Amino acid sequence: MKIYSNVKIGPFRIYNNIVTGPLIIATQLTSGRGGFYISLAFRNSGKNNVEIWFPIEGYLDIVGDNGHEYICRTLETIEALETTEAYTSNNNVIMTYDYFLAPNSTKYANFICIVEPYIALRLYSYTTDRISSDDVILKLRLTFSALFNAGTPSQKTIKVTPILFFKVNKNLLKTWINGWYTFYLESERLPDTVPPEVIVNYFEAIRSFNAGAYRASVVMARRTLELALLRKGLITEKETIGDFIQKEKRKQSNQRVLSDKVSDLLNAIRVFGNYGAHAWDDALNDITEHDARLVIEILKEVLTELFSK
Structure with a gap:
């Protein structure tokens, strides 16, 4: 079961996307071990090449009635879908990630966002009486650099700072938190x-x-x-x-x-x-x-x- 943007198809995944020039960023938010699991898909919808530069910094906040509150910082996982292999002199394998996007191509990156127990307790309070809505709003702030028109005389490096919002049902969020921790362990x-x-x-x-x-x-x-x-x-x-x-x-x-x-x-x-x-x-x-x-x-x-x- 999934949740797509504002249309509820089911309870376990939430999707959103944003367009930054020719770069389309699609995101998926779900529950992982000890926190949120975030998948990013970068699609180049333009006519020239785009290159994503790491690191990709990410922060997840919860939006309450009285403002925003920090939840966690994203950490890259090793589960990127587009990889190549490089070998050292002693034949150890090093995985390298290729984020060069030709026109109409897509590359993926996966992140975990570990929620510490004391923050999980605060987050849990939003599922009870801290906000009036039946849903909670999570805000993902990303920061990274991208080279647009890569390989052409007009190539230019731009700092990209997209902000994406996810609407999560309170009961679903409560289920996720209970799956991460017993937050009484404080x-x-x-x-x-x-x-x-x-x-x-x-x-x-x-x-x-x-x-x-x-x-x-x-x-x-x-x-x-x-x-x-x-x-x-x-x-x-x-x-x-x-x-x-x-x-x-x-x-x-x-x-x-x-x-x-x-x-x-x-x-x-x-x-x-x-x-x-x-x-x-x-x-x-x-x-x-x-x-x-x-x-x-x-x-x-x-x-x-x-x-x-």
């Missing part, structure tokens, strides 16, 4: 004082979520929280999260370990995760992806406040 956002054994359990909850094991993810989130409270000396080995919450409720607000807001969030984790003794009464059959995602978000909030003191 250990840099957790305090350095979180004990290693707590982090290990936290990541296991995340890995369970990543695998689609949402019930296991919720149970591991509860285990992580109980271990965190135990390491902070806030519960004993015989006490539970619920015991801690009840003790907090009996204290004055200025004497509580956690804020009222975080205590309420913590109680939500207890509600979701305080099961698992028996398959017939664990109350986890109806746990959804949304439930598990919420639990991990709450857990992150609690750990941050708990170990920032």
Whole structure:
């Protein structure tokens, strides 16, 4: 399934093109490993030769209601379709790319645009409530040089700076991001004082979520929280999260370990995760992806406040 410009044919590829004099640049945007995969097709529609000069610099932004925000920089892949082979003295093969375009010819270049986890988290927020539209707009900024009328007395080098826009459905973008990362893996956002054994359990909850094991993810989130409270000396080995919450409720607000807001969030984790003794009464059959995602978000909030003191 594909998406062509503004006409939706399907969900996995998005196309756009731009004309720069005799040079037509067609682009394809789809999901790759850890980010976007961008394919460029250069077509010479003129009567004289054109030569594309590398490097081709590229930057991808997201266009929001309040302006543009950087996503990633493109990196050339080795999957260019037009290649020749050159040999060194010891017969090692070196692949060279030929971007000399005769009239009516086309050459291709492929790029990856790696989205770092912390940017993926921000990008994900655009699929929820940061923009009012059902689609998000991505802007690709390219910069490269091209020799027009190559091989003639009138040849001239021109800096080419095309800008291309892609309209991507929010749900499609969300699917892509979920395929790249579990963006909860942002250990840099957790305090350095979180004990290693707590982090290990936290990541296991995340890995369970990543695998689609949402019930296991919720149970591991509860285990992580109980271990965190135990390491902070806030519960004993015989006490539970619920015991801690009840003790907090009996204290004055200025004497509580956690804020009222975080205590309420913590109680939500207890509600979701305080099961698992028996398959017939664990109350986890109806746990959804949304439930598990919420639990991990709450857990992150609690750990941050708990170990920032």
